[in-house]
Amino acid sequence: MSSHLTADERGIILPCPACGTANRIVYAKIAQQGRCGSCKTGLPHISAPVEIESPASFSALVSGSTLPVVIDFWAPWCGPCQMMAPEFAKAAAMAAGTAVFAKVNTDEHQDIARQFRVQGIPAFALVKSGRLAAQTSGFQPAERLLAWARQG
Numbered sequence: 766m767s768s769h770l771t772a773d774e775r776g777i778i779l780p781c782p783a784c785g786t787a788n789r790i791v792y793a794k795i796a797q798q799g800r801c802g803s804c805k806t807g808l809p810h811i812s813a814p815v816e817i818e819s820p821a822s823f824s825a826l827v828s829g830s831t832l833p834v835v836i837d838f839w840a841p842w843c844g845p846c847q848m849m850a851p852e853f854a855k856a857a858a859m860a861a862g863t864a865v866f867a868k869v870n871t872d873e874h875q876d877i878a879r880q881f882r883v884q885g886i887p888a889f890a891l892v893k894s895g896r897l898a899a900q901t902s903g904f905q906p907a908e909r910l911l912a913w914a915r916q917g
């Protein structure tokens with residue numbers, strides 16, 4: 766799965782790999798693997814970055830997720846952010862089932878960026894149990910980002 770996922774105020778929307786039905790993985794059960802509501806196929810772990818579309822879904826994710834959340838602050842005009850995108854996606858795939866990866870467009874969500882005191886991008890934040898655990902910034906390969914997230 767290489768494309769981005771979306772989320773709402775209740776959970777992450779995960780398309781069933783077998784039938785394509787959109788299943789909502791609620792934040793409180795984000796570490797579990799459920800079954801497709803339509804065809805009952807077992808759903809995979811969340812292995813792609815989640816594109817944040819609203820401040821409400823962002824708040825629900827970081828406060829409700831039972832897994833650590835790694836946030837990528839980026840913007841479309843930022844060259845290093847473009848270079849970082851495939852690394853972030855790779856890290857999300859490598860950490861499937863152990864952490865959730867979310868992307869915040871700082872042009873669209875300046876309030877979220879301000880809340881995290883983001884200065885330069887790309888910037889990253891690690892949130893555990895609703896609390897900010899670590900922050901870093903600048904381009905980094907997937908392996909280095911994961912090592913940072915696991916120490917945080």
Ligand SMILES: [Zn+2]
Pocket residue numbers: 781782783784785786801802803804805806
């Ligand atoms: Zn299905």
